[in-house]
Amino acid sequence: MFSDIFKQLLQNCNVTAYQMSKDTGISESLISNWKSGRQLPKYDSLNILADYFNVSGDFLLGRTDEMPKQVEKQESQVVKEPTKSRIIPLYMTRASAGTGNWLSDDIPVEWMTIPKTSLTEQADFMLKVRGDSMQPKFFDNDVLLIKKSPSILEGEIGIFILNGDSYVKQMGKGELISLNPVYEPIKLAEYDDIRCAGKVIGTVDFE
Structure with missing residues (x-):
């Protein structure tokens, strides 16, 4: 489910809710709701997340289990290059x-x-x-x-x-x-x- 994928991305990229909120402008309360599964992101937020974590929309939606290499490496900083989807x-x-x-x-x-x-x-x-x-x-x-x-x-x-x-x-x-x-x-x-x-x-x- 999305909350599990989201939490895994935060953990693997070593990003806190505070840091993500500061980088993207998304509120910490909304990020908390995503992590807990109380709320699902709307499509504009999904696009922000895809760009922020440099993953595909299919990965965020659970349609593929393939983890991008830079996320697997647990880099200390998130790659901010925009995805092509x-x-x-x-x-x-x-x-x-x-x-x-x-x-x-x-x-x-x-x-x-x-x-x-x-x-x-x-x-x-x-x-x-x-x-x-x-x-x-x-x-x-x-x-x-x-x-x-x-x-x-x-x-x-x-x-x-x-x-x-x-x-x-x-x-x-x-x-x-x-x-x-x-x-x-x-x-x-x-x-x-x-x-x-x-x-x-x-x-x-x-x-």
Whole structure:
């Protein structure tokens, strides 16, 4: 479990809760809660921990037992070089590129480790595509990188919640546009309940 992994990292790197709090700005009380198992870190804290201990997100989440060499050596100082991965939530629903799919704020998420790049560092969460209406740019099952935004510019692609259904579409003038010409644009009416959940900034491949 996470608390055991966290305590082992502190011990192997010879770091006290006070020192870690001083280095990262994370409160000692929160660190204590992590050590005791009373609380789990949120994904932004997981990324701070991955960078601080120079370990992968998979190691922190218990998906691999492989301890990095510099941690095994019980060095007196923690290596502060940034890792090349980050942890980001993948919402367990899909943004429809066809007829619409429900998306709400309380749906479950899966914490995923993805490569850390200038693009992925801008993303706040991920969603999978359902359908083919955004081909040839996005295909069914593509994992989209989303940057939270309450609005996007005309011509940009975003995640929209329209009357309770979620879509990945291009913002048009009074309509949501599919890139696949087989699909007609979705015309927006005055009585429609619509909001933008974020801007699509790219895709990520887990294979």
